[in-house]
Amino acid sequence: MIEAVDLTRVFKTGKSTVEAVRGVTLSVEAGEIVGFLGPNGAGKTTTLRMLATLLRPTSGSATVAGADLLNDPVGVRRRIGYVGQAMGKFGGGSDPNCRVNEEIIVQAQLYRHSKAYAVERAERLMSQLDLGGLGRRLIKTLSGGERRRLDIALGLVHDPELVFLDEPSTGLDPQSRSNLWEHVRKLRADLNTTVYITTHYLDEADALCDRILVIDRGKIVAEGTPQQLKQRVAGDVVTLVVDCEAARAAEHLEGRRGVRDVKADDHTVRLTVEHGDQALPWILETLSGTGITMTSVQLTRPTLDDVFLTLTGRSLRDGS
Numbered sequence: 001m002i003e004a005v006d007l008t009r010v011f012k013t014g015k016s017t018v019e020a021v022r023g024v025t026l027s028v029e030a031g032e033i034v035g036f037l038g039p040n041g042a043g044k045t046t047t048l049r050m051l052a053t054l055l056r057p058t059s060g061s062a063t064v065a066g067a068d069l070l071n072d073p074v075g076v077r078r079r080i081g082y083v084g085q086a087m088g089k090f091g092g093g094s095d096p097n098c099r100v101n102e103e104i105i106v107q108a109q110l111y112r113h114s115k116a117y118a119v120e121r122a123e124r125l126m127s128q129l130d131l132g133g134l135g136r137r138l139i140k141t142l143s144g145g146e147r148r149r150l151d152i153a154l155g156l157v158h159d160p161e162l163v164f165l166d167e168p169s170t171g172l173d174p175q176s177r178s179n180l181w182e183h184v185r186k187l188r189a190d191l192n193t194t195v196y197i198t199t200h201y202l203d204e205a206d207a208l209c210d211r212i213l214v215i216d217r218g219k220i221v222a223e224g225t226p227q228q229l230k231q232r233v234a235g236d237v238v239t240l241v242v243d244c245e246a247a248r249a250a251e252h253l254e255g256r257r258g259v260r261d262v263k264a265d266d267h268t269v270r271l272t273v274e275h276g277d278q279a280l281p282w283i284l285e286t287l288s289g290t291g292i293t294m295t296s297v298q299l300t301r302p303t304l305d306d307v308f309l310t311l312t313g314r315s316l317r318d319g320s
């Protein structure tokens with residue numbers, strides 16, 4: 001659905017030059033939900049705007065939804081939807097004094113659909129995005145979550161194969177965020193829409209995306225499923241509390257295959273293993289064979305923030 005090769009974008013303002021995107025190569029399969037994760041200023045929006053034909057790349061090439069980005073931008077635009085960042089409650093390009101259904105109908109007509117089809121399409125989208133009872137409401141009266149869902153509905157009027165969502169849940173409360181994720185999942189399940197989403201929220205990427213591309217300073221620094229990324233970089237952490245000196249228990253676990261960073265402190269042993277769920281049985285067996293009694297055992301999976309920290313030396317949460 002997307003094949004991009006070595007995309008770059010340089011901004012020149014006065015005397016200064018910013019290399020916002022420095023050679024991004026990526027591919028996205030049809031039907032995937034792909035997350036583009038990175039801190040503020042990493043180059044997410046710039047890449048997205050290039051892929052959506054809103055910004056011309058300085059160099060590189062891409063095929064998006066079967067059309068060539070540079071030679072056939074109109075073809076790309078016809079097949080994609082783009083939902084930009086929220087501009088506050090009344091922003092985002094819609095007229096705040098317009099009614100919800102009218103806005104969708106007008107948008108559909110801009111795509112040269114007949115009035116009858118536009119009305120039908122608006123009804124369907126409102127029901128799909130849980131805006132069913134809100135058709136006659138003025139846009140300015142919508143809640144943040146409803147407003148975001150309307151933005152998404154507007155991005156879908158022409159039934160695109162691929163939709164770009166730029167930080168869709170920024171500014172929403174936790175409940176509206178998980179509600180929005182449900183709707184994005186439904187889009188894929190019902191319509192098989194491919195979704196490319198930028199975010200700097202780890203939990204969003206983790207909960208929603210099939211695959212994640214991590215971008216930092218204009219370059220992709222890692223990619224994989226949330227699970228693969230977490231396993232590849234960080235491993236799982238097992239914390240054991242034992243009834244003897246922790247060092248004694250640690251001796252029996254150190255040097256075993258797949259075990260790293262064994263640390264003993266008082267009665268607590270902490271170790272990193274490649275696959276925590278597979279390691280736990282033999283850890284328990286090994287220790288019980290030595291007569292050591294465990295009073296508790298805990299398995300912690302790493303977060304995507306651990307991954308990002310390991311890859312870049314910076315925390316995503318800091319965004320700095």
Ligand SMILES: Nc1ncnc2c1ncn2[C@@H]1O[C@H](COP(=O)(O)OP(=O)(O)OP(=O)(O)O)[C@@H](O)[C@H]1O
Nearest residue numbers: 011013018020039040041042043044045046047200
């Ligand atoms: N029009 C522009 N002119 C000059 N510099 C720009 C322009 N647009 C973006 N940049 C710079 O390019 C870099 C990447 O910006 P971009 O908006 O792509 O980052 P981002 O990862 O989307 O960040 P955020 O999460 O804050 O939206 C930043 O340093 C930004 O200041």
